[in-house]
Amino acid sequence: MSFAKHTDLPPGLTPHALYFDNAATTPLAPEALGVMMPFLSDRFGNPSAIYSQGIDARYAVEKARRRVARAIGAREGEIIFTASGSESDNLAIKGTFLARRHRGMHVISCTTEHSAVLNTLEALSDFGAEVTLIDVGESGVIDPDDVARAIRDDTVLITVMFANSETGVIHPIAEIARVARERGVVFHCDAVQSVGKEPIDVETLGVDLLSLSGHKIHGPKGGAALYVRRGVEIQPIIHGGNQEGGLRAGTENVPAIAGLGAALELAEALRPAEMPRLRALGDWIIERLQRSINGVQLCGDPAHRLATILCLTIEGIEGARLVSLAGEEGISIAAGSACSAGGLAPSHVLTAMGLPMGRVSGGIRISLGRENTDAAVDHLIAKLPLLVRALREGTPRDGR
Numbered sequence: 457m458s459f460a461k462h463t464d465l466p467p468g469l470t471p472h473a474l475y476f477d478n479a480a481t482t483p484l485a486p487e488a489l490g491v492m493m494p495f496l497s498d499r500f501g502n503p504s505a506i507y508s509q510g511i512d513a514r515y516a517v518e519k520a521r522r523r524v525a526r527a528i529g530a531r532e533g534e535i536i537f538t539a540s541g542s543e544s545d546n547l548a549i550k551g552t553f554l555a556r557r558h559r560g561m562h563v564i565s566c567t568t569e570h571s572a573v574l575n576t577l578e579a580l581s582d583f584g585a586e587v588t589l590i591d592v593g594e595s596g597v598i599d600p601d602d603v604a605r606a607i608r609d610d611t612v613l614i615t616v617m618f619a620n621s622e623t624g625v626i627h628p629i630a631e632i633a634r635v636a637r638e639r640g641v642v643f644h645c646d647a648v649q650s651v652g653k654e655p656i657d658v659e660t661l662g663v664d665l666l667s668l669s670g671h672k673i674h675g676p677k678g679g680a681a682l683y684v685r686r687g688v689e690i691q692p693i694i695h696g697g698n699q700e701g702g703l704r705a706g707t708e709n710v711p712a713i714a715g716l717g718a719a720l721e722l723a724e725a726l727r728p729a730e731m732p733r734l735r736a737l738g739d740w741i742i743e744r745l746q747r748s749i750n751g752v753q754l755c756g757d758p759a760h761r762l763a764t765i766l767c768l769t770i771e772g773i774e775g776a777r778l779v780s781l782a783g784e785e786g787i788s789i790a791a792g793s794a795c796s797a798g799g800l801a802p803s804h805v806l807t808a809m810g811l812p813m814g815r816v817s818g819g820i821r822i823s824l825g826r827e828n829t830d831a832a833v834d835h836l837i838a839k840l841p842l843l844v845r846a847l848r849e850g851t852p853r854d855g856r
């Protein structure tokens with residue numbers, strides 16, 4: 457495999473601008489890096505210490521907590537910092553299961569959830585959890601009535617993501633939360649892909665637990681959080697010191713936490729202008745690709761979709777092969793989920809939506825972010841049709 461060198465790119469295009477895999481991770485915002493840097497050098501204190509270096513670090517952690525709480529309409533005491541969105545999902549699901557298993561062991565989720573949820577549920581089934589996964593149709597949207605019907609007397613937790621990370625499809629979270637609350641079931645929402653992109657207010661939504669992660673919103677890897685509604689009981693899964701209200705032991709990752717707070721505040725400030733910009737770019741990409749390549753279809757309900765994620769299926773090609781050809785041109789896109797792209801496993805999300813195998817294998821994901829410019833999108837929509845033609849004709853392309 458070869459990679460396009462910076463100097464090979466057309467004038468005005470940077471590698472960041474041609475990075476269209478923002479649902480996998482995002483480039484760190486310079487503003488977040490700026491906030492982090494002092495805590496990677498001089499300001500090294502342990503936030504639990506009560507002399508000046510410790511107090512300084514504690515102040516940074518608590519400032520970030522206020523920023524995260526404000527961004528999602530929560531109170532400061534309801535934010536638990538973790539090391540990843542996956543950890544937040546694990547803490548929410550295992551923590552609720554441990555705290556409530558005397559009341560029942562039934563958990564409800566959805567077939568199209570992220571692996572951080574699905575594999576956690578599978579692990580819990582070894583400990584007696586009974587899991588019902590709700591099906592979705594071709595729209596990819598979960599029906600709250602299906603959730604209501606699945607609730608049993610021993611149901612203790614419902615976990616449904618805000619928006620799908622492969623298709624961008626948005627679920628009716630407030631409706632599901634209402635159903636859960638009526639039946640006294642704790643409701644967790646994995647909003648890792650959605651925070652900073654959609655208006656998310658834990659009171660309006662009525663969720664009990666909500667996961668978010670910094671590196672999906674131009675923040676650092678290693679800085680993430682779980683919202684835990686006051687009064688909702690969960691058990692820790694990492695034991696040790698009394699950090700994070702006893703719910704997550706371990707010395708806080710101060711730089712990552714500070715970076716998360718700054719990145720989320722910035723994402724919220726930019727959101728009103730940025731999301732319409734990205735939605736227009738996304739619509740432009742779909743329109744152009746459908747015109748220049750035959751057999752291109754958008755996956756999932758177009759009316760309920762994040763501005764940042766386009767999942768397309770392209771007839772007669774392997775999505776993974778297109779991804780690798782595009783990569784040689786310096787263009788980063790994805791095929792299915794990141795994990796399945798590595799192992800070439802068909803996307804569990806597109807499969808669960810009932811798409812025929814032929815469409816599933818031709819799936820690609822283009823996910824937009826702050827650094828994608830008009831010029832970069834023009835480059836993308838000029839290149840992809842050529843690469844698709846090369847794949848369809850099955851002939852090796854001439855050198856560039």
Ligand SMILES: *Cc1c(COP(=O)(O)O)cnc(C)c1O
Nearest residue numbers: 540541542570572621648649669
């Ligand atoms: C990325 C992602 C996760 C995992 O977050 P990490 O911080 O990478 O562990 C979980 N859920 C969704 C929906 C995601 O997009």
